[in-house]
Amino acid sequence: MLAKYGLAEFVSHRPLLRKISIPLTRSGGRLRPPRLVRESFAQRLRRALEELGPSFVKLGQILSDRADLLPKHVIHELQKLQDSVPPISAEEARNRVQEELGRSVDELFLMFYDEPEGAASLAQVHRAILPTGRTVAVKIKRPGIDDQIRADLEIMRTLAHFLDSRVKYFEVMSAVELVEEFSVQILKELDFVEEFLNLKKFADDYEDDSTVAVPYVYEEFTTHGLLVQEFMHAQRVSDVISGDDPRFDKKLINKRTADFVMAQLFINGFFHADPHPGNFLVLDGNIICFIDFGMVYSLRPHEQDNLNLMMAGLSRFDSTLVARSLLKLGRADAKVDTAVFQSAVHDYIELYLDRPIEYVDLPAALMELLQMVVSYGVRLPPRLVYVAKVLGSLQTIGKGLDPEFNLLEYLREFAPRIWANQFGSKRAANRVIDSAMAWGDAFLDAPDLIQNARRFFRDRRLQVDMPQADILSETVDRIGFRLSFGMVLSALLIASALMVHADVEPKVNGVPLFGIVGFAIGGVMGIAFLFVGVYSFFKHWQRHRRP
Known part of the structure; x- marks a missing residue:
C-alpha cells in the first residue's frame, strides 16, 4: 500500500x-x-x-x-x-437491536424506521417510537466493527x-x-456505555441551565453496542446560519453557545471535543443542544488550573504567565531554557495578538502557539490540542451566527468568570485545605524538631557558653508553638470561608455544614489563643515589675 x-x-x-x-x-x-x-x-x-x-x-x-x-x-x-461507508441493511439493524436487548424491535418499539437518520464508520442511527409515544434515536454499532x-x-x-x-x-x-x-480514544467511542455516562454527566452539569438541552438517555436500553436517547426535534446550526427563520435570534444563539462552550472548558473541565455543525442543534426558544457524545474529554485538575491561567494570560498579553502555564501543562525537555522560551512567547504575543482586535484570529493563533511550544521540546497533553480545536469550531460557528463576533474579545469578557472559578471553586477550597494541612503538620512538628536538635547537641557534648540558655530555649519553644497554632487557625478560617463560598453539601439553613463547623472550631481556637496571649502578657509584666 x-x-x-x-x-x-x-x-x-x-x-x-x-x-x-x-x-x-x-x-x-x-x-x-x-x-x-x-x-x-x-x-x-x-x-x-x-x-x-x-x-x-x-x-x-x-x-x-x-x-x-x-x-x-x-x-x-x-x-x-x-x-x-454504506449503511447496514434494515434487517441487520433490527437483528443487532435484538442481539443487544434480547427482544425483537417489534416488542420494544411502536414503530422502528428502517431508513437510517445517519450512518458512519462505527455506527448508524435510526428513529423509533417507544410504547410511551416518545420519539427516540437508536444508535446501533455496526456488526463486526469491534x-x-x-x-x-x-x-x-x-x-x-x-x-x-x-x-x-x-x-x-x-x-x-x-x-x-x-x-484509547477509538475504543472509548466503540463502547456506548461510555457515551451514556458522558450524557448523564452533561445532563447533571447543566440541569439548571434553561438555555441548554441535553438529550435524555434511556439506561434500560443502553448496552456496549446500543444507545437509545431522546430524539431532538431541532434545526442544525448550519441550517440556522444559512436560513432566515424568524424563530431564531442568531446573536442570542451565538452568545449562549459561547457561554456553554466556555463553561465546559474553563469552569467544569468536561467538554465535548467534536462540536462541528453536524453535532450542533438549535431548538425552539433559541435553546442549544449538542449530540454525539462519543468524543468527550475531562481535564485533570492541574490541567484546568494551568489552562485557565494560560488563557487569562493570553487575554492580558502576559507572556510570563502564559509561558509558566505552558511549561506546567506540558512535559518539558530538560534542555528547555526558561528565559529563552518566555522570550519566544513574548514575541508570539506581539506578532499574533497585540494588534487591533478585528485582525486577530485566535484559533489560528492558538495553533501557531502549539507548534511553537512543540518546537522547544515541550510535549503538551492531547486534551489541550482539542481545547484549541473546540475554540476553532466556536470561532467558525460564531462568525456564521454573528459576523461581528470575535473570540478574543469574548475571552476578555469571560476572563473574570475564569478567575472567579480559579479561586472560588470547590477545587480551590480543597487546595487550600491540603496546603493548610501540610503547613499545619510542618509547624506542629517544629517543637519536636527543636527538641531533637537540642538532644543532638547535648549528646555530642557540644558546649556553648550562652547566658540564660534555658530561657532562650523556652522562648523558642513558645514561639514555635504560637506560630504553629496561628498557622493552623488561619488555614482553618480560610478553608471554612472557601467552603461557604463554594456552596458544598451538606447544608444547615442554606449554609454548608463544614463551613459552620470550621468557623466554630476556629472561634474556640481563636478565643483560647487570645486568652493564652493575654495571660502570658500579664505574667511577663508582673515578672518584670518585681524588684
Missing part, C-alpha cells in the same frame, strides 16, 4: 524503496511519473488512508486535529477525510514500531505513543 501511493520514503531512507514506490510509466513515448506521484505527499497520504478502511480514516481524522504534530498542508488535506478495529490497531502498532526503529518523525512523540493514544 505504501509503495502504491509513493509513501515508501515515509518509512525508509533507502533509495531502492523510493524507486519501487515511484515507478515510471510511458506516456506519449516519454518516461514520466504517474498522476498519483505528481500529487503532493498530503494528497497521497489521504488517499492511502481512505483505501485502508474505516479505522485508518478515523486515525486520519484525529491526526487532522493535531496541529502540534503535523504541518498545516497535511492537516488541511486530512480534514477532507469523510466516513463514506474485531475489525482491533485487527487494524494491531497493524498500526506493527507499522508504528517499524517507523520508530528507522526514523523519528514527530519531535515530542513516537509513532507507537501516537497509535496508543488513538487506540
